Amino acid sequence: MTSAYESDPIFQTNPLQVLNIVTRIQSQEIALPDFQRDFVWDSTRTAELLGSIMSRYPVGTLLFWEQGEGQAFASRSFDGAPSSPNKLPSVLVLDGQQRLTSLYQALTGSGDERYFIKVDEFVDIPSRSVREVPDVDFEKAIFSMPTAAKTSRRSRPLQPSHLPIAEVHQFDDWLDDYADTIENDPQLPLTAKEAKSLYREMRDKYISPLKTYGLPVLTLPSSTSMDAVCTIFETLNRTGKPLGPFELLTARFFPQGVNLRDLWDEAEANHRALKEFRIDPYNILQAICLRVRGSAQRADVLKKLSGEDIKAHWQIATAGFAGVIDMIQSDCGVTSHKWLPYGMLLTPMAAVWDKQKELKPLERPQALRRLQQFFWASTFTTNYDQGANSQMGADYSRLSKWIAAGEGEAPEAIGELHINATTLRTATVRRKALYSGLICLLAKNKAADFHTGQSMTTTRAREAESHHIFPKAYLAKQQGAESPELMLNRSLIDGETNRIISNHAPSLYIEKMKAAYGEQRLADVLASHAIACEQGGGLLENDYTTFLDERLEIVIQLIEEATGKLIQRDISPR
Incomplete structure (x- = not known):
């Protein structure tokens, strides 16, 4: 343990392994101050955090506050952790509640969701090698299921290759069974021995960090005054606008004669619905990228869009969002933004909106009904809970043909409504x-x-x-x-x-x-x-x-x- 300032140790830094923190949360040694907000992260953000840790990427610093003897500061356990009124924690978490609750619930199997890893996404069986981090599609590799759905049929039926994250400490026992499954599969050219060697290498690269990853922790001593703690907490939680893809592309396209900020101001002035439904201008860029590249992935939006793409498709995309919002308000009961099931769901619909506008007047009602059916099916299939960027790309490729004339395959949610x-x-x-x-x-x-x-x-x-x-x-x-x-x-x-x-x-x-x-x-x-x-x-x-x-x-x-x-x-x- 080292001090941040050797001459005046205001706080101390010390990396703690994930498993250590989870164990201490379980024993109620680490808890939350009672003034902390509730746990609000959804399953998508938890899956992203798990992917970052498996990739050994930085996930931010935690801020702890030591509790001295007799210090009666109101506290509570993490969501899903045991709670004993007589148990006093030795450490309170001032910053990091959402991340730690997500990790605790995923690694202990508590909370509303259970998380799983598709281990085959991390290996290349033909070459008998473990994939590098950039080659792994983490949106596919990590998924969750509601706890209540464990015994029911779902859109993601569990397969032998799906490892529960709450059981990563039993990986070797799980691998013994899975290696036998692989050896008995004539389509997989691996013996049980070869499979064990390959997946153990994958374990060391991707599974081990779920236990051994070192989270950087800043710890305030118990002598820190209440006034200082309140000031620090308020400063950490003060809302600020981050630098996002829209801001980055605004700077990149400006020399090409494309001022994204002016375009967005004009779009909000022409289409009041964009502001009412809190459309992010980045969603407009995703819709354009769907139209010209068939993808809504962040990397494609940042790297593949050009100024000419913006010029050609901006008006169509913004009008598409306005048209879709008008439709779901009048025909789908979405009276305001707060009742919109998925904001991301509007993006592929907006990207194809002009397809129905090109139809003959008597053909448009059927196209609109198909769009509404897609909206409802996607909502109740919960397809956009995870991997929304990938889902948008898959849906756009089918929607563009299907809504106009019912040609080609219907979007995934239409094909089979996986809900019971x-x-x-x-x-x-x-x-x-x-x-x-x-x-x-x-x-x-x-x-x-x-x-x-x-x-x-x-x-x-x-x-x-x-x-x-x-x-x-x-x-x-x-x-x-x-x-x-x-x-x-x-x-x-x-x-x-x-x-x-x-x-x-x-x-x-x-x-x-x-x-x-x-x-x-x-x-x-x-x-x-x-x-x-x-x-x-x-x-x-x-x-x-x-x-x-x-x-x-x-x-x-x-x-x-x-x-x-x-x-x-x-x-x-x-």
Whole structure:
């Protein structure tokens, strides 16, 4: 351990191995100060972090604060880690919570997602060699599955070559089984002995860093004043605009007579929807790169786009985004940016938007319906949760032919809708795409206002929030009740109505609604929210589990209508 300043040791630096930190989080020796925000990273960012560590790339410095004896600073455990009120940590994490929570959950198998490695992506079997880092497609090599989907059929069925990251410490045992699988596969020219030699080399290059990678840590001594700690924390978390690809290309294209900043200002002035839906100007460049290079990968946008490409396609791409946004607002219930399932999903749609504009007037409606089907299928297949840049390229190559005349292969999400009832039944509001997709379906279904029974206008739908149908406070009193944060327990409800619902049992506020505007209108209002209202049903009987099962079936029917695909209704035991 060395001091940052030998004459005045303000803080100390010391690299700590990943496995050491995970073990200390597990034992609650390392914890979080209570003022830290919640864990918010999605599976894509976690996978990117894992890829960087496997590549031995820098992932940033951590900031710890030692806790002295008797120091009673409020703390809490990491998400997914054990929690004992009487256990006092010796170290608090001031900066690095998102990274450490991601690593802890991935390496211990806790949290909402389970992470896997496709080991074959790291080797070249014909040459019997391990690939170098630039040759590995980490978007394909690392993937995740929701915890609740472990026993159900998914779009990524597990294969013998898929190594759970939570089991990397058992790699050699796993390899014994996989080497036998390889030897018995006539298409793979490897014996078990050769396979073990090759994959052990891969282990040393890519798997070992998941345990031995040294994370740089700056540690403040326990004597650091509270005022200093607060100042440091606020400084570290102050938002700043990073230098991104758009800024880099603005500088590169300026000598070619292309001023990207002026073009973007003009686009926002001409298309108000770009600002309303917070379109990143980099997405415009990705759409252009799709059109001229068939790729949305960052490297291709940075290296292959030219000033002439921008001149030829900028107006088409920006108009494409505006047109797609108008369509999903009017026909798909996406009333505002906050309910957009995937921002990246708009990019391939915008890149092909001009294809339907070129059609004869009577042919355009069918093309628009295909685009809407693609939007819904991609949303509920959750194809854009991971590897979005690769997904955009794959979708664009098929969309450009398919939407115009139904020619060629349909996009992957259209071909097979990989989602089942179990996933929908167990999804919480943290599954953003599924949750937003449900809310958009309800807006599309013209969900009526709970309180007044009036049809929800576009303006009212934009202002309405998502609130609990079975109040959270009410469920807290019900022993053994399922989580109140399941997405099936949410709907578009305005703030005034939510205050009326308060913590009351559903049967009580439903009676008030019936008295206000009659039984038939009540049934119509609830139906517009995909809620059953029969006597003996879950809502009227305050039976949360029955309510969820009933609503699941209605929601499935709405998804099937929107996507044109059937959903598996096999439900795993809860």
